[in-house]
Amino acid sequence: MTAEEDGGRYASPPCMAGEIAPDYFDPLAVDPAQARDVARWRRAERERLRAERLAMSVEARATVGRAISGHLRALLDARFGGAKGRVFSGYWPIKGEFDLRPLMAELHGAGVTVALPVVEVKAAPLVFRRWTPETKMVRGDWNIPVPPPEAERLHPDIALAPFLGWSEGAYRLGYGGGYFDRTLAALLPRPFAIGIGLQSARLATIYPQPHDIALDLILTEAGVQAEKEPRP
Template sequence: MASEIAPDYFDPLGVDPEQARDVARWRRAERMRLCALRKALSVEARVAIEATLSMHLKDLLAARFSDMRNRLFSAYWPIKGEPDLRPLMADLHAAGVRVALPLVEMKHAPLVFRRWTPETRMVRGDWNIPVPPQEAEVVTPDVALAPLVGWDRDCYRLGYGGGYFDRTLAHLSPRPFIIGIGLQAAELATIYPQPHDIRLDAIITEEGLEVMHGAKFTEQL
């Protein structure tokens, strides 16, 4: 069996259509549940979570990369109750890290990354999310954050279902180091990964580094 030779192997021709529909229905229900849980957080709890997430993320970047100066770091503009790490973006910029934000330039296409600084005058992009303007430099990140609706210990993320992030990861070469950012309470036993799902490199919650894909990185930490 191919899975015995390569545990990550997944045959897309072997997907049961009914099973795929069941997974899609389950994911929709989990997204609603987890988004509601996230939005129900108090302001105090949210502020505390964001502070500890920033601390744990800085620790991981230092352990994995030592010096982030002049590296390209893609963050995200928070929506739907996602942890707000914009103060961390400003801190990294001040420390010499080049910061970018992802945006949709074309429907159903990979995301584009544009440079951001605290002085960037943002414009409204898809879903009214603030994004850097058209004239901002297009870049390819070395490290990218992926906000999570849900996550599992195999380093898979449950997103919003649009597929943009997975398409982007499949398209980028070389692929950046991808860090999932989410809540501890959003852990799932599995997201039932499908052929299009791409495994992240690490997942951080307010409790710290929860999972790192690849024993070599784990040993370094």
């Protein structure tokens, strides 16, 4: 059964959202023409940054993943007491994303509740299903493994957001579907959101639009690189 046959329901990580809505832009933007110019620029940047990441060797990608895992572990220890007893949302890596699953398993063993984000309904906030190393994953759309529908739904305290690009102020250039922004806008209390990706993917700006929500910080293989600017 396709998503359309099932009433528009999806079960897949948000990193495929750009393939759901590749021309996504916020119709409430102040200047629609400017918003479309930004959308065209972002599409080109996404293609460039995705190609650069996919061109990395397996060894280089693994090295970056280990470095990010180390920095993330240190961050969780320093700011969240290791995150024991908290809900931590990771991600299932695809399209050259850096594999943090060993860290997810380690956190589970240390008493952290681990979840994965899932797109269940098109153009709606993500839901978060519990994951453990023993979880029997099922195939969602695009044949991507996801926790099964009967897995416990959770509200994350800490959430990772893989990115293609990033800029100062902890802004993330994501995959183009707007799902993570919708989720941050809807979740109360809002989780501590951490962008995950390459140091070399830094951009001078992503040209933030009204729908863009800054993350709490950006984490790369070089460590913490940018934090959300405090409100005046």
